[in-house]
Amino acid sequence: MRTRFIGLACALGLAAAALAAPAAQAGPGPSTPDTGRLLQHQDAALRQLSGLPAWARERSPGQWLDANGDLVVAATTADADAVRALGARVQVVARGKAELDGALARVTALLPPAPTGINSWGVDPVANAVSVQVTPAADPALVARLRAVEGVTLVTVEGSPHQQSGTVQPGNPWWPGSESNCSVGFPVTDAQGGKHFLTAGHCTNDVNQAAYGESGQRNRLGTSNVGGSRSVNAREGDMGVVAVTETGWTLSAAVNTWGGTPVTVTGSTEPVVGQTVCHSGNTSKWSCGTVRRVNQTINYGNVIIDGLATSTACSLGGDSGGAWLAGDKAVGLHSGGPSQCVDNPGPDDESIFQPVNEALGKWGLTLYTGAPTGNDFSVGVSPASLSVERGRSGAVTVSTQVTSGSAQQVALSASGLPTGVTASFSPATVTAGQSATLTLTASANATTGPATITVLAHGTSADRSASLALTVGGPPSGCTAPAWNATVWYQAGAVVAHKGHTWRATWAAYNIEPGGSWDWGRWSDLGAC
Structure with missing residues (x-):
C-alpha cells in the first residue's frame, strides 16, 4: 500500500503513446526574460562556488545566493581574508562550521526517535544557526531544552509537513497499480542501457508493482521497485525507481512547462539556499520559487527523512515524485508539503524535495539528457568502491572522456561526504579526456559505515556525475575503545x-x-x- 506523497508531473518523462498534456495556465517559467537573466546569473555563481578550493567549501559554515543571484560565502573572522582572496563575497559570521555541527549534534541528541510537534531541524546558513521548527503540540520541557542550546533558533509554526497524495485530474501522471496517481520524475538509464525514471520513494514502496500510464490499470509502462531494492522512504531519503520495460515507451529529456517552452535537461546540480527552482506538477502545473533550506531533517509524522530541501514554490496533492529544476539542471524529486499555494508563503507553507544526485548515486544511474549535441563528455570513477579507516586516506581515479564535439574544461567536486571525511582532487580542474586523483581522508572521529559519494563534473557546456561507494571503518573491536563519558x-x-x-x-x-x-x-x- 502506498503512503501519502506529493509529486511533480515533470513531463520529461516517458511518452509511449505520449501522455497527453492538456492546456493549463503557465506560471513564471524560464522563458520569462527577468527569470532567464536571474537563472544565468545564478548559474555563473554556482560555477564560482564549485571552483572554490575544497578547503574553502569545507571550512565555510554555509553558502547561499542572494536576491540578485550573487554567491555569498559565510566565514569566520579567522578565514574571511583568505576566502576574499579567492574572489568570493564574504559574510563574516560568529559561528564556524564546527560550532554549527556541534549545535546540530546537541539538538539531535535531545530529540526522541519520533519527536511530536518537531517538524524539522537543520543548519540555516543565512542565520548562522541551527533552525528547529516547532508546533504548539511540542513538549514544553523539550522546547525549553532546545532553546537553551547555544546556536539554536526556534521557529514556531502551526501546521506540520505531510507527504501528499490524492486522485487528481489527468495530465502527465503514472499509476502504481490500482492506487491514485503520482508524477513522473527524471528519466535515467542504467549501466546496461536499461530505461527507468526516478520518482518518490513512497510512490514505489510496493515490490514489483505494475506501473501504468493511464488510470484503471491501462497502458502499462513498466514495473516499480524491481526486486524490492529500488525504493527508499526512510531516514536515508524519499526516492524510488520505475523500470520502463513495455514496448513503445521512450524517454524524453523535455520537461513540460504547461503552456510554456519545454525545458531540456542538460545535467544535474545540488540545491543551494537562495537558488531559483521550478517544478512541473500534475496538479499544481508549473511553479517557481526560491530554495529556502537545504540538508534538513523533516518529520512527516509517519516517517522522518534526512537531507531534504525546501522551497517557496507551490505544490499540491498528486504532484508526488515529479521533477524540480534549477534552470536546465535536475535538482530534486518532489516529496511533500505543507504548501498551500498562497502569496507570500510563511515558514510553515513550503514545498519539500529530495535532492536528485543522491538518487542517481545510490543506484548508479545516469540522468537521461537526450541525444548528445555539441560538446559533451562522460565521467567515471575507478575503482567504484573504496574503504578508508579512521585517521587514514584512500584514493581513486576520476577519468573523463569526450563523447561529442571538442574537449572542454571540467571542474571536479564531491558531495555526500560523511561527517569527518574530506575530499581533494589533484588536479581540481581537467580538460575532458584527462584524469584526476580523488583523495578521501577520514578523521579520527569520522562517521563510520557505508556512504555514497557523488563526484560532480562541471563542464563548460555540460555537467555530469558518477558515484563512489565509500565505507569508513572504525577503531578495532574490544575494550581498546575509549570509555563512555556522560559529559561527552x-x-x-x-x-x-x-x-x-x-x-x-x-x-x-x-x-x-x-x-x-x-x-x-x-x-x-x-x-x-
Whole structure:
C-alpha cells in the first residue's frame, strides 16, 4: 500500500503513446526574460562556488545566493581574508562550521526517535544557526531544552509537513497499480542501457508493482521497485525507481512547462539556499520559487527523512515524485508539503524535495539528457568502491572522456561526504579526456559505515556525475575503545567501551548510558570485549 506523497508531473518523462498534456495556465517559467537573466546569473555563481578550493567549501559554515543571484560565502573572522582572496563575497559570521555541527549534534541528541510537534531541524546558513521548527503540540520541557542550546533558533509554526497524495485530474501522471496517481520524475538509464525514471520513494514502496500510464490499470509502462531494492522512504531519503520495460515507451529529456517552452535537461546540480527552482506538477502545473533550506531533517509524522530541501514554490496533492529544476539542471524529486499555494508563503507553507544526485548515486544511474549535441563528455570513477579507516586516506581515479564535439574544461567536486571525511582532487580542474586523483581522508572521529559519494563534473557546456561507494571503518573491536563519558557529546558512529562491551552510537548521544534504561536504541552493542 502506498503512503501519502506529493509529486511533480515533470513531463520529461516517458511518452509511449505520449501522455497527453492538456492546456493549463503557465506560471513564471524560464522563458520569462527577468527569470532567464536571474537563472544565468545564478548559474555563473554556482560555477564560482564549485571552483572554490575544497578547503574553502569545507571550512565555510554555509553558502547561499542572494536576491540578485550573487554567491555569498559565510566565514569566520579567522578565514574571511583568505576566502576574499579567492574572489568570493564574504559574510563574516560568529559561528564556524564546527560550532554549527556541534549545535546540530546537541539538538539531535535531545530529540526522541519520533519527536511530536518537531517538524524539522537543520543548519540555516543565512542565520548562522541551527533552525528547529516547532508546533504548539511540542513538549514544553523539550522546547525549553532546545532553546537553551547555544546556536539554536526556534521557529514556531502551526501546521506540520505531510507527504501528499490524492486522485487528481489527468495530465502527465503514472499509476502504481490500482492506487491514485503520482508524477513522473527524471528519466535515467542504467549501466546496461536499461530505461527507468526516478520518482518518490513512497510512490514505489510496493515490490514489483505494475506501473501504468493511464488510470484503471491501462497502458502499462513498466514495473516499480524491481526486486524490492529500488525504493527508499526512510531516514536515508524519499526516492524510488520505475523500470520502463513495455514496448513503445521512450524517454524524453523535455520537461513540460504547461503552456510554456519545454525545458531540456542538460545535467544535474545540488540545491543551494537562495537558488531559483521550478517544478512541473500534475496538479499544481508549473511553479517557481526560491530554495529556502537545504540538508534538513523533516518529520512527516509517519516517517522522518534526512537531507531534504525546501522551497517557496507551490505544490499540491498528486504532484508526488515529479521533477524540480534549477534552470536546465535536475535538482530534486518532489516529496511533500505543507504548501498551500498562497502569496507570500510563511515558514510553515513550503514545498519539500529530495535532492536528485543522491538518487542517481545510490543506484548508479545516469540522468537521461537526450541525444548528445555539441560538446559533451562522460565521467567515471575507478575503482567504484573504496574503504578508508579512521585517521587514514584512500584514493581513486576520476577519468573523463569526450563523447561529442571538442574537449572542454571540467571542474571536479564531491558531495555526500560523511561527517569527518574530506575530499581533494589533484588536479581540481581537467580538460575532458584527462584524469584526476580523488583523495578521501577520514578523521579520527569520522562517521563510520557505508556512504555514497557523488563526484560532480562541471563542464563548460555540460555537467555530469558518477558515484563512489565509500565505507569508513572504525577503531578495532574490544575494550581498546575509549570509555563512555556522560559529559561527552558523541556523534553518530562514535565507538566507546562500557561495562565490558563495545558500543557504537547509532545517532548523536549525550548523557545517555549505552544499554541503560533511557538508551532508546541510541547505542548498538558490538559485543563483549
